[in-house]
Amino acid sequence: MRAQLSQETPGPAVSVHIHIDPLPSTEHNMHHLPILIIGAGTWGASTALHLARRGYTNVTVLDAYAQPSAISAGNDVNKIVSFMQSPADDDPDFANRTFFAALSKGFQHDPVFKPHFHEVGSITSAFSPGGLKHIHRRNRPGDEVIELNTPDDFRRAFPEGILTGPLEGWKGYWKKRGAGWVHARHALLAAITEAQRLGVKFITGDPQGAVVRLLFAFSSSGDVIGAETADGQQHLAHRVILAAGANADRFLDFKKQLRPTAWTLAHIRMTPSEAAAYRNLPVLFNADQGFFMEPDADRHELKICDEHPGYCNWVYDDDDPDRGGQPPERRSIPFARHQIPLESADRIRALLRATMPQLADRPFSFARICWCADTVDRNFLIDYHPDYPSLLLAVGASGRGFAHIPSIGGFIVDRLEGRLDERLAATVRWRPELAVDRDWDDTLNRFGGEYRVMDFNESAGVKG
Numbered sequence: 001m002r003a004q005l006s007q008e009t010p011g012p013a014v015s016v017h018i019h020i021d022p023l024p025s026t027e028h029n030m031h032h033l034p035i036l037i038i039g040a041g042t043w044g045a046s047t048a049l050h051l052a053r054r055g056y057t058n059v060t061v062l063d064a065y066a067q068p069s070a071i072s073a074g075n076d077v078n079k080i081v082s083f084m085q086s087p088a089d090d091d092p093d094f095a096n097r098t099f100f101a102a103l104s105k106g107f108q109h110d111p112v113f114k115p116h117f118h119e120v121g122s123i124t125s126a127f128s129p130g131g132l133k134h135i136h137r138r139n140r141p142g143d144e145v146i147e148l149n150t151p152d153d154f155r156r157a158f159p160e161g162i163l164t165g166p167l168e169g170w171k172g173y174w175k176k177r178g179a180g181w182v183h184a185r186h187a188l189l190a191a192i193t194e195a196q197r198l199g200v201k202f203i204t205g206d207p208q209g210a211v212v213r214l215l216f217a218f219s220s221s222g223d224v225i226g227a228e229t230a231d232g233q234q235h236l237a238h239r240v241i242l243a244a245g246a247n248a249d250r251f252l253d254f255k256k257q258l259r260p261t262a263w264t265l266a267h268i269r270m271t272p273s274e275a276a277a278y279r280n281l282p283v284l285f286n287a288d289q290g291f292f293m294e295p296d297a298d299r300h301e302l303k304i305c306d307e308h309p310g311y312c313n314w315v316y317d318d319d320d321p322d323r324g325g326q327p328p329e330r331r332s333i334p335f336a337r338h339q340i341p342l343e344s345a346d347r348i349r350a351l352l353r354a355t356m357p358q359l360a361d362r363p364f365s366f367a368r369i370c371w372c373a374d375t376v377d378r379n380f381l382i383d384y385h386p387d388y389p390s391l392l393l394a395v396g397a398s399g400r401g402f403a404h405i406p407s408i409g410g411f412i413v414d415r416l417e418g419r420l421d422e423r424l425a426a427t428v429r430w431r432p433e434l435a436v437d438r439d440w441d442d443t444l445n446r447f448g449g450e451y452r453v454m455d456f457n458e459s460a461g462v463k464g
């Protein structure tokens with residue numbers, strides 16, 4: 001399909017209007033029409049795989065980075081996974097439980113993902129009153145869990161000599177089956193490799209895969225018709241699926257539905273014999289302090305995350321003189337950095353002192369800020385844009401989207417085809433009405449750290 005520019009907008013503008021020969025748009029032949037996915041991270045890779053498995057033959061994925069993308073939240077050694085059974089029809093949490101039931105099947109049966117899941121069990125714990133109440137609520141009926149009420153209860157859940165710290169005030173629940181961790185990077189690469197094998201084309205790296213703007217039709221519809229990459233190429237498509245994670249909101253106005261939010265992680269390197277001794281540990285998550293699981297088998301690195309409501313990188317819009325006394329609008333803008341704030345490093349060491357003090361003073365071999373995008377209610381956002389009927393949004397993973405890698409693409413393709421279960425569609429719909437008065441500082445039921453959403457501009461060691 002040929003495109004002719006009617007107007008070029010220099011710089012990082014979000015739209016350019018072009019004249020194009022219209023594509024035939026009957027749904028029955030959509031399987032062979034060009035579908036463009038922006039972002040080959042967790043959700044983009046899953047979507048590409050599910051499209052290919054359903055017989056779509058003309059799928060292209062653009063990503064600004066070589067795979068696995070250095071900025072994908074999914075490019076990580078491990079992520080926590082917990083299974084759920086399918087909900088009853090009248091379950092008030094029907095949508096989320098359905099998503100979880102699907103990922104559970106994926107990790108149990110899908111040959112692409114099954115090898116990367118480690119069913120070692122997981123412990124969810126806390127010590128603050130709020131944290132304890134929260135984990136109690138999260139404890140799902142039907143799960144077989146063992147209550148852990150004392151530090152010794154925790155120690156007994158681990159091989160001897162590992163949890164030597166005081167674990168003061170910790171209480172929790174140990175889910176021994178149907179929970180554990182997935183090797184995230186391996187699962188992400190497995191999805192990409194399988195999608196490629198089935199014919200999906202990946203264009204990655206800067207400039208050829210780096211999307212600089214969406215392309216809009218010049219006609220009265222003004223519909224989205226593709227994307228332009230940093231090398232000036234225009235990739236036209238019948239449908240565009242935006243799966244750019246925390247960076248999605250640089251392409252269009254999400255009406256405050258997305259808040260790019262970051263978390264922090266560090267690794268410490270262990271010797272091969274230490275790594276062997278720490279093999280098959282249950283995942284240990286503490287809502288007030290952070291989490292870790294066993295060291296990775298390739299590099300013997302133990303990843304530790306400090307838990308907190310997240311960091312934003314606020315940028316204030318001071319240009320509008322007509323604010324009528326209102327404070328300036330602000331947006332959180334992601335940035336990539338292999339560095340974490342000093343206070344975050346301190347929190348990671350505090351978690352180690354509470355649990356495994358024998359490791360607390362080791363140097364970090366790696367550290368990273370990792371971005372995701374929070375919706376206002378932490379439900380996903382998977383919907384067509386109301387103004388651009390060919391643009392499907394697959395965003396808002398809300399800090400919990402990796403575990404869904406085996407199955408989320410199937411739901412995204414269901415929405416693409418207009419056959420997503422209506423209860424699910426209602427939960428993940430375009431919903432700006434919920435974000436009109438969005439409290440950007442909402443902790444969204446997260447605990448730990450300073451028990452508030454933090455600002456990178458106020459923390460030492462990362463910016464400036």
Ligand SMILES: Cc1cc2nc3c(=O)[nH]c(=O)nc-3n(C[C@H](O)[C@H](O)[C@H](O)COP(=O)(O)OP(=O)(O)OC[C@H]3O[C@@H](n4cnc5c(N)ncnc54)[C@H](O)[C@@H]3O)c2cc1C
Nearest residue numbers: 039041042043064069072073080211245370397401402403
């Ligand atoms: C520290 C941390 C720990 C987490 N732990 C867990 C966990 O234990 N369990 C869990 O389920 N979830 C976890 N999550 C959340 C999970 O990782 C994310 O929700 C999920 O990976 C998001 O997937 P995504 O596809 O939306 O975004 P990403 O995986 O980040 O993918 C976005 C992609 O878009 C690409 N992109 C961006 N801009 C452009 C552009 N201009 N042009 C082209 N491509 C572009 C990026 O390169 C990237 O590949 C964690 C997140 C963090 C930060």
